[in-house]
Amino acid sequence: MLVFNPLESRVSGSPQNFKKMTLYDQITSWDNLRLAYKKAAKGKRGKGPAARFEYRLEDNLAALQRELLNKSYQPGQYASFYIHEPKRRLISAAPFRDRVVHHALCNLIEPIFERSFIEDSYANRVGKGTHRALDRCQTFARRFPYVLTCDLKQYFPSIDHQILRRILARKINCLDTLWLIDGILASGIGVLAEEYEMVWFPDDDLLAATRPRGLPIGNLTSQFWANCYLNDFDHFVKRILRCRGYVRFVDDFLLFAADKATLRQWRESVTGYLAQLRLTLHLNKAQIRPVSEGIPFLGFVVYPQRRRVKGRKVVHFRRRLRQRLADYRARRISLDQVDSSVQGWVNHVRYGNTVALRRVTFDSLPIVAPG
Numbered sequence: 001m002l003v004f005n006p007l008e009s010r011v012s013g014s015p016q017n018f019k020k021m022t023l024y025d026q027i028t029s030w031d032n033l034r035l036a037y038k039k040a041a042k043g044k045r046g047k048g049p050a051a052r053f054e055y056r057l058e059d060n061l062a063a064l065q066r067e068l069l070n071k072s073y074q075p076g077q078y079a080s081f082y083i084h085e086p087k088r089r090l091i092s093a094a095p096f097r098d099r100v101v102h103h104a105l106c107n108l109i110e111p112i113f114e115r116s117f118i119e120d121s122y123a124n125r126v127g128k129g130t131h132r133a134l135d136r137c138q139t140f141a142r143r144f145p146y147v148l149t150c151d152l153k154q155y156f157p158s159i160d161h162q163i164l165r166r167i168l169a170r171k172i173n174c175l176d177t178l179w180l181i182d183g184i185l186a187s188g189i190g191v192l193a194e195e196y197e198m199v200w201f202p203d204d205d206l207l208a209a210t211r212p213r214g215l216p217i218g219n220l221t222s223q224f225w226a227n228c229y230l231n232d233f234d235h236f237v238k239r240i241l242r243c244r245g246y247v248r249f250v251d252d253f254l255l256f257a258a259d260k261a262t263l264r265q266w267r268e269s270v271t272g273y274l275a276q277l278r279l280t281l282h283l284n285k286a287q288i289r290p291v292s293e294g295i296p297f298l299g300f301v302v303y304p305q306r307r308r309v310k311g312r313k314v315v316h317f318r319r320r321l322r323q324r325l326a327d328y329r330a331r332r333i334s335l336d337q338v339d340s341s342v343q344g345w346v347n348h349v350r351y352g353n354t355v356a357l358r359r360v361t362f363d364s365l366p367i368v369a370p371g
Contacts, residue, residue: 148286191214
């Protein structure tokens with residue numbers, strides 16, 4: 001029998017037993033829980049929830065480990081709020097101790113799925129990200145004359161738990177780990193219920209409206225599972241449709257081709273495949289266009305030889321910066337907080353042709369010292 005010793009931060013037991021650790025044993029091991037805490041607390045150690053958990057860290061981790069081992073663990077209530085960047089979204093934050101569990105789970109299951117992800121899926125993956133997705137988009141814009149731009153309608157609220165559970169169970173054969181996954185999935189039921197606009201698919205009956213669905217935007221597990229949910233679709237596009245120019249970032253994806261007729265056929269095939277996942281396209285956004293007209297993608301308009309920031313992104317930042325400067329002049333925030341906001345925006349837009357834009361933006365908003 002293995003004993004997880006919180007005081008020694010190691011697994012006690014013979015080497016033979018250690019080799020026989022199940023996936024769930026590894027998830028609930030003391031070392032993994034400590035690592036999960038460090039990841040969950042990164043950048044948040046000065047904030048209340050993380051600080052309270054850290055105050056009695058050993059006790060809190062030991063209690064969490066006991067609950068996981070005897071399966072009395074139950075996720076807590078989410079704290080939800082809306083953001084408007086660029087559109088209205090409901091963000092749901094799990095309690096800090098639940099975030100530790102999410103990291104502990106993902107530490108072990110992410111590598112299992114990562115090996116099967118395609119190269120051109122860029123969201124929430126180490127070594128990927130927004131700017132590499134933009135680079136790849138521009139590379140394809142130089143190779144192909146036409147693009148099909150796609151965006152899924154209500155992606156996170158639409159994710160079907162039964163389908164997701166089946167996808168995860170294909171690679172995870174540990175029943176205890178699946179029990180934990182089921183608990184996290186169940187904790188999010190209802191969080192996004194009001195955000196989902198019912199869509200009926202062929203062969204649906206009246207019970208389809210009661211299917212558990214939705215992943216809380218804000219969970220680490222939600223971000224990861226969103227990639228798992230569309231992984232088979234990625235392979236369908238690459239292997240069955242044989243699309244050589246394909247980029248996906250969460251629910252935004254692009255298909256490039258040499259002619260419009262091919263893209264029209266692919267759009268039909270994509271729509272049919274997504275229906276099997278109970279997902280739908282924004283039809284007004286699923287447009288075929290010449291790449292020379294510019295490709296709206298991840299806050300930029302990408303051309304073969306240049307990139308521009310979307311106009312609404314600039315308007316939003318200028319409004320936010322004016323408010324931050326007003327708060328600074330009124331002594332509600334520090335200059336460092338203003339600088340942090342500015343640097344974050346600059347680090348993003350510098351991946352486009354934005355030298356003149358940055359100059360005009362900051363010249364028109366001089367910083368005035370607080371009175």
